[in-house]
Amino acid sequence: MSNELIKLLDRADAMPAAALLRARTYDLLRLKPGETVVDVGCGAGLAVAELTGRSVTAVGVDVSEEMIDAARQRRPEGDFRIGDACHLPLGDHEVAGYRADKVFHELADPARALAEALRVLAPGGRIVLIGQDWDTIVIDSDQPGLTRTIVHARADLTTNPRAARAYRTLLLDAGFRDVEVEAHVGVFTGETMLAMLTGLAQAAHAAGAITREECDTWTSAQARRAEKDRLFLALPLFVASATRQPIS
Template sequence: MSKDNDSMESLIKLLDVADALPGAVALRARSYDLLTLPDGAAVVDVGCGAGRAVGELAERGMRSIGVDLSEEMIAVARHRRPDADFRLGDAFDLPLEDGQVAGYRAEKVYHELADAAKALEEARRVLAPRGRIVLVGQDWDSFVIDSDDPALTRAIVHARADLIPNPRAARRYRNLLLDAGFQDVEVEAHVGVFTDPAMLPMLTGIAEGARAAGAITREQETAWANDQRTRAHGGRMFLALPLFVASASRPEE
């Protein structure tokens, strides 16, 4: 098996663990509620990954479509849910007709997009008049991590955030939606708290990214990661993520 395949498998396992946590389940359910759509309405889940949300939307009576840029993720999604509709595509060029869907959902996607405004233009194109949009995402520059060295932790969080194309996209959801001409814009703030040792790879990955960016030394990375491993194995790990959920409607026009 190649290194890339190993990395993809590790990512999918981490996402599966995170998505199964009670807080994540509740947050997805809230995003579905905010779509406020009738049974049978067509909904696209952009950046669908392994397809969990597509399946859950279908269970709620929606005609759900999953779109992802990754061929590997689409393959996993199709294997797990062979009866669902999964399509390869990106947020800037969705494989959908104008006004084809009544709902648009994107979770943890916009921080990966250098041009969020362009993605929202595409969202407006595929949404029918009065269609609903829901965006869910974390603010990468505001991670809260307990550690023995708060100053080093701040440096690691900020350095890792700077490697993300759009790390503060979630805090900009409201203004981005308003600028794109959406109406009835509302934003909710949630906090995801993670103490499960299964999330340790996320923390060590943050430190690795900061070291690779030249923000910290290898010795600092090792010391910080060892502290987090000790906390995880002793049941003392603490990671909190500020999460924002924005909802809006496409105008009639």
């Protein structure tokens, strides 16, 4: 993972719409002051800092040592731990809230991660999942056929590209109750997300789905769109929330 990726995430997180969506996930946790929440896949620790600002105790967990190092450097007062979604460095029923942002599409076994969420959540605790559907990214282009190929080829490189659309089923099957799902669409224009579009095309080329010429032509066209303020990218995002059943 490079510093460039962290910078890209920083730019995306700074967008007003992204900040509003994060705040919505915090609200859905329904935490009381003093309660503890774990942010799984915490990255550089932004959500941990924002949750702490809401007078709760936030623990950030990430599988990437580089991300945890970045979080600790930026926010030395924070509690950041290395761990993955299926092996959280937490005790049984230790937290009142569990949040995972853009994590489950990276998991080969989401059900196992939800079993771990049940282990660390106290009875009545809340879980909130947020993620994008990699198979339905919308990009304006004069080459719609090539664009579809790029989007689907990139989705096929993702461990679980359609995990977000399965949130409701996954949570119900895991035994959570009061499951609700919201659909949001992140709309991006200008140059901010050009690096993401370039990455999609390069990944499709590396996978053999498109030629080098097609990759270069498509990315050049998107760069020209960005320069003229004509770039359009829409990301379908799903937010699922649920409550842990009382222990029987």
